[in-house]
Amino acid sequence: MTLPETAPNDVTAGIDWARDDHAACIVNGRGRKVATTTVEHTASGLRELVGFLRRHGVDEVAIERPDGPVIDTLLAAGLSVVVISPNQVKNLRGRYGSAGNKDDRFDAYVLADTLRTDRTRLRPLIPDRDDTVALRRACRARKDLVKHRVAVANQLRAHLRNVFPGAIGLFRDIDSEISLTFLTRFDTQDRADWLTPQRLGGWLTKQGYSGRTDPAVLHARLLDAPRGATGIHATTQAAITASYVTLLLTLVEQIKILSTQIDRQLDAHTDAHIFTSLPKAGRVRAARLLAEIGDCRARFPTPESLTCLAGAAPSTRQSGKHRAVGFRWSCDKQLRDAVVDFAADSRHANPWAADYYNRARARGHDHAHAVRILARAWLHIIWHCWQDNLAYNPETHRALQRVITQQNKAA
Known part of the structure; x- marks a missing residue:
């Protein structure tokens, strides 16, 4: 238009x-x-x-x-x-x-x-449908909450490093449900000293702990860590720990609620089948891709128009004999983040994506540049699926089939 x-x-x-x-x-x-x-x-x-x-x-x-x-x-x-x-x-x-x-x-x-x-x-603005706009706002809100969760988790980790180091490496993630539940019950070194391998095992069983780490190993981690604060000083610091834990529990719960809402909105969207069919897209990642690309096909008449807005196409500057190809700063940052996040993980499930990424690394590109190169290739595929309203089908992806054939021959 x-x-x-x-x-x-x-x-x-x-x-x-x-x-x-x-x-x-x-x-x-x-x-x-x-x-x-x-x-x-x-x-x-x-x-x-x-x-x-x-x-x-x-x-x-x-x-x-x-x-x-x-x-x-x-x-x-x-x-x-x-x-x-x-x-x-x-x-x-x-x-x-x-x-x-x-x-x-x-x-x-x-x-x-x-x-x-x-x-x-110039082109007149063609707005997306209301359901696409609502999905975009939900995805961006969830992303903001995740950023807050990461920031608060880092603050909690820094705090525990001074007052209760043993709790930091006890479980894999400091903001996991079991880790926050542990800190709610054992918020100081004094309370953690009460634990034995048997007591810790019994407590974990009551919490429905599904991890595979033996309670004796977890208890050994507590003993091996530097001693934390004890006595009155530990009691005063426990209030700070409780504040961070409470805030993290709230953020984790709200992220779950938003994820459930996004899942429902995605199911109701007419373009959901396109983005959920992509490898390693999952639900939230597929929803982000759909929401940031939108539903207005006229906005991107060519794959190149989409890749440029997503910041996946390099920016070329030429003056006389001098020609420089560099990073594209001017782009839709939200769209680039969604596409790069998808492309980076797709190489773990798609042989063609892995081969494309590895060849970029072999040419001397760093990880971020190689992922953007892969993202540009994916955007051409996504654009064709999006324009034709078709789900991604690995069987008809000829480049993927060639890579699979070459790998089978090599094997």
Whole structure:
């Protein structure tokens, strides 16, 4: 979908989004300011914004972000929305002066005038369906909670290193259910000293511990670790331990709740079969891929358009005889994170992915670069499956079958 050659009614608008208010500017076909306004970020303010645009015959609006209440309001009013990234706006300021200062009203003018002059390069925003947007928000919320859990686990680990070192290496993960349950019951060195291999084994049985490590081995880990704080000092530090443990228990529980919700939303989505069929995609990872790519096929007319937005395609810079290929900084960070996370793990379940990654490493690329190379290859496959609404089928993946054949011959 493209914009018409000339703007309807020969006017375009730009809106600079802010937290508390939004600046709007309207320009005519000659780039002259027709009107400007600033509205508050309230329901009445957004209605006032739509009325302002309608009074001046505006049908197209340029803005810096692709989602949120302002976008929803503009789309609901039947306006065409064009997204121009903040990085582009920063570079475009130089067209109108050398100072390059940030000013909301000036940025609104830059957006409106760019929509007037660069129409052939711009595309109107085509929003995803509501179920895709809801799934994206749930996946991002879960990712944020996981980051918080990791941060709190690191804080707990650092705290225990000073007051109760034996609890750190007792179980594999400090934020696992059994580890947090242990710290709830044995929060100090004094309480842990009561344990014997038999007592620890009995307590683990009551907790339904499913680990394969013998209680005697776990008890030996407690004894081998440096002694922690004891007495009154240990009692005062136990309150800090309890705070971290309580916070981690809450985060773990909320992550489980969100994971269950994501699972239900994924089952109800019409594109679920495409992404769940990918190797090592699982449920949450498949949901993230689906949510970040979206459901609007027109947004990515070619595989290259998807790989560039995902940051999996390198950025080439050339001047005269000098040519440099480097990391693509400007991209959708959320999409890149989802694709790279999937690609990195796919090599453990797919021989073609493993071979692709290993050949990249053999050429001298580090792990991160090799994973991005693999991610670019996967995105071409995902794009074709997505466009054709087909699940990934290893039997029809010819490159995979060639690798399997070569491995069988070698064996």
